[in-house]
Amino acid sequence: MKRRLLLVSNSTLHGGGYLQHCQQQIQDFFGKEVKRILFVPYALHDRDAYTKTARDKFKTLGYEVESVHETPDPVDAVRKAEGIFIGGGNTFRLLKALYDNKLVTEIKKRVLEDGIPYMGSSAGTNVSTISINTTNDMPIVYPPTFAAIGLVPFNINPHYLDPDPNSKHMGETREQRITQYHEELETPSVLGLREGSMLLVEGNKATLLGSTKARLFQRGKQTTEYEPGSDLSFLLTDAQ
Amino acid sequence: MKRRLLLVSNSTLHGGGYLQHCQQQIQDFFGKEVKRILFVPYALHDRDAYTKTARDKFKTLGYEVESVHETPDPVDAVRKAEGIFIGGGNTFRLLKALYDNKLVTEIKKRVLEDGIPYMGSSAGTNVSTISINTTNDMPIVYPPTFAAIGLVPFNINPHYLDPDPNSKHMGETREQRITQYHEELETPSVLGLREGSMLLVEGNKATLLGSTKARLFQRGKQTTEYEPGSDLSFLLTDAQ
Structure with missing residues (x-):
């Protein structure tokens, strides 16, 4: 399988700039061959402003950015893309727009069959997995399904947060959810x-x-912690 | 309109027991005439354990609890109910079960037309409003719609949380959501x-x-803070 994915938890790390904490990994991932990246800004409301942010950052890394919302035919833009980056924001809004624009199947085909590199951040990471069932976002719009692009057969919870032992808030912890x-x-x-x-x-x-x-x-098992560098290939087997 | 609702943000307040912080309001609300309350435990997985928790607490307040999941015909149970309490848990699971059991329309009719008292807590408060679009919960199951019972024409965000100025977490604040x-x-x-x-x-x-x-x-307006005791009747006008 040609699949190549870079699935980032968060776009901005405390104290740093947009995509700053992962810029080395981005360059290693897209490499020198990809020149132009197709950006999907659907997770935020102001698509123009969001595209500018992504375009400015990727320019410093040596890549041109074309936004799918600026193209006359989004499906055709995916068909011609050398690489894709789906940014963060609201996962429900993002998934609904991907379906509205008929991009879910097309992105899956391009990534799994044609092998173009896919980078996601936060909501863009959620939609790359089997479903958006483990997003942290507020369900501000109703997508036609929670099934997502399915580039991997498991779920990711981005921005994973440990319980705060000093908190007096009684809402569920992330682990409880x-x-x-x-x-x-x-x-x-x-x-x-x-x-x-x-x-x-x-x-x-x-x-x-x-x-x-x-x-x-994993259901019925103790949770497990993994250090950076860990091999998590076992997650790519179906039905883990 | 006969509508009578008690919509509670949270079932348990830090340092207190289940429904302890609102027990006086519960007694004032259901009064002496209601003897038996129909409980809806659908928001949690273990419905038997949840019913026991609710039953034990309401007993100390002078009310019997019948759980809708213990009745052979949930719709009929709603038709005969003197009062309803929908407890907290996962809002998506709760709303889906309400639709699966055909209770959404029936509860609305009983509360708005027949005037039986409705109490909700957390997820039970979310589903009483126009939609679950402003729940904090994880979308673990896919309900047929986000439209809810609609006992009031606005949304509630339970467990509302102010931003923590010391947090290094970069996920959206509640206000941003x-x-x-x-x-x-x-x-x-x-x-x-x-x-x-x-x-x-x-x-x-x-x-x-x-x-x-x-x-x-409210869209396009400054947010407003209201003290306990405030009259919020203006929210009951449609399309606020």
């Missing part, structure tokens, strides 16, 4: 990517990158 | 009920109760 998901479904596994971490997928190999650990949730 | 909702829709208003607060609705009168303030979000 993911446990509720597994009360409903036997699989998939959920990989909690803390801010600062990202997953690199190359064919059937998956590696944790970045500066923070990830936490894996 | 609600602002994203208003990027999509002109109305409805969103009432952020902090933990400790609740809304009492009697006919066309709405009053904020409890120990904390509430924050109101």
Whole structure:
């Protein structure tokens, strides 16, 4: 399988600039051959402003950015893309717009069959997985399904957050929320990517990158912590 | 309109027991005439355990609890109910189960036409409003729509949380999430009920109760803070 994915937990790390904490990984990922990246800004309301932010950042890394919302035919833009980056924002809004523009199947085909590199951040990472069932976002719009692009057969929880022992807030912790998901479904596994971490997928190999650990949730098992550098290829087997 | 609602932000307040912080309001609300309350435990996975928790608490307040999941015919149970309490948990799971059991229309009819008292807490408050678009929960299951029972024409955000100025977490604040909702829709208003607060609705009168303030979000306007005791009846007018 030609699949190449860079799935980033968060676009901005505390104290840094937009995509600053992962810029080395972005350059390693897209390399020298890709010149032009197709950007999908659907997760934010102001698509023009969002495109400018992404364009400015990628320019400093040596890449041109074309935004799918600026093209007359989004499906055709995906067909011609050398590489894709889907940015963060609201996951429900993003997934609905991907379906509205008939891009879900097309992106899946381009990435899994044609092997173009796919980078996602936050909401863009959520929609790359099997479903958006483990997003943290508010359901501000109703997508036609929670099934997503399905570039990997498991779920990711971006911005994974450990419980704050000093908090007096009584809303569910992130871990409790993911446990509720597994009360409903036997699989998939959920990989909690803390801010600062990202997953690199190359064919059937998956590696944790970045500066923070990830936490894996599997129904009926103890949660497991993984250090940066860990091989998580076992997650790419179906029905983990 | 006969409508009588007690919409509580949270079931448990830090340092207290289940429904302890609102027990006086519960007794004032259901009064002496209601003897038996129909409980809806659908928001949690273990319905038996949840019913026991609710039953034990309401017993100390002088009420019997019958759980809708223990009845052979949930619709008939709603038709015969003297009062309803929908508890918290996962809002998506709750709303889906309400639709699966054909209770949405029936509860609306009983509350708005027949005037039986409705109490909701957390997820049970979300589903009483016009939609679940402003829930904080993880979308672990896919309900047939986000439209909810519609006992009031606005949205509530339970467990409303102010930003933590010391946090290094970069996920959206609650206020940013609600602002994203208003990027999509002109109305409805969103009432952020902090933990400790609740809304009492009697006919066309709405009053904020409890120990904390509430924050109101209306598209294109400055947010407004309301003290306990505030009259919020203006929210009951359609299309606020």
